[in-house]
Amino acid sequence: MHLQFMKLSKEIFNKLNSKTGQIAVLIDPEETNSVEKLQIIVEKAKFASVDYFFIGGSTVTRSDFQKTTSILKSLTDIPLVIFPGDHQQLSNDADALLYLSLLSGRNPEYLIGQHVKSAQEVIQLDLEIIPTAYILIDGGKQSTVAYVSQTTPIPRDNTQIALNTAIAGTLQGNKVVYFDAGSGANQPVDAQLIKQVKAQLETVTIVGGGVRSIEQIEALKSVGTNVIVIGNKIEEDIDFLLDIQNYKSKVLS
Numbered sequence: 001m002h003l004q005f006m007k008l009s010k011e012i013f014n015k016l017n018s019k020t021g022q023i024a025v026l027i028d029p030e031e032t033n034s035v036e037k038l039q040i041i042v043e044k045a046k047f048a049s050v051d052y053f054f055i056g057g058s059t060v061t062r063s064d065f066q067k068t069t070s071i072l073k074s075l076t077d078i079p080l081v082i083f084p085g086d087h088q089q090l091s092n093d094a095d096a097l098l099y100l101s102l103l104s105g106r107n108p109e110y111l112i113g114q115h116v117k118s119a120q121e122v123i124q125l126d127l128e129i130i131p132t133a134y135i136l137i138d139g140g141k142q143s144t145v146a147y148v149s150q151t152t153p154i155p156r157d158n159t160q161i162a163l164n165t166a167i168a169g170t171l172q173g174n175k176v177v178y179f180d181a182g183s184g185a186n187q188p189v190d191a192q193l194i195k196q197v198k199a200q201l202e203t204v205t206i207v208g209g210g211v212r213s214i215e216q217i218e219a220l221k222s223v224g225t226n227v228i229v230i231g232n233k234i235e236e237d238i239d240f241l242l243d244i245q246n247y248k249s250k251v252l253s
């Protein structure tokens, strides 16, 4: 075992844990992999005081993934966090890896299979590894992640199962719980669910999927969500970063 090669730093984890209402912009290397496109996003994200870039997608090739991550590294100091759709989405140019286990599903491939396949590569990386309970909540339409992973999300009105999954994931040693309504969801994860989770469980929470307005961001922040992830909305309307800048300037003042 060469676990000594793993980075022991907790810099990104401590930042995730440090406050609520942080913003991550999701870059999907399948959609965004040119210097020109990335330059525009980076410039606007910096102006908006975005806290992280998450990098990943359900269907990304290793080469697109590594190209995008390396371009981003050359363009910005904003922390780069890998949000991997599979075991190929790894790069030493990032700062941290969300080490996802898809706990809402019962597909062993996404509970342990991908992890075994990538174990040798992961221990050689100079990345902060953040064990993450990844929980899909029904967002009103079938998500690409549910399709690719061949799993069923938790029904959005079944708070108890969502809460118990988060508790079990934490007891298993995960340091972060990520609730995802799926990319492009009709309805994002309900802030009331996060409120109930936070009442029983002291954990870092990330929420994403279908977040399209500052009101939704504020509702999630008010119940203690540490990080809110925005993907599609910014892909469709880059000027949403101006609204985020406005939100951030209020939060930071």
Ligand SMILES: CC(C)=CCC/C(C)=C/CC/C(C)=C/CC/C(C)=C/COP(=O)(O)OP(=O)(O)O
Pocket: 028, 055, 056, 057, 058, 059, 083, 084, 085, 086, 087, 088, 089, 099, 100, 101, 102, 109, 110, 111, 114, 115, 118, 134, 144, 145, 148, 149, 183, 184, 231
């Ligand atoms: C341990 C390692 C290296 C990998 C873990 C791999 C696991 C378990 C992944 C969880 C399941 C999964 C497929 C997650 C994908 C998350 C993700 C990057 C979603 C981004 O959105 P897309 O699903 O690409 O949406 P669109 O393409 O529709 O925008």
Ligand SMILES: O=P(O)(O)OC[C@@H](O)CO
Pocket: 026, 180, 181, 182, 183, 184, 185, 207, 208, 209, 210, 211, 229, 230, 231, 232, 233
């Ligand atoms: O693209 P959106 O809908 O913002 O979703 C972001 C992310 O949480 C999906 O996995």
Ligand SMILES: [Mg+2]
Pocket: 028, 030, 056, 057, 058, 059, 183
């Ligand atoms: Mg995608």
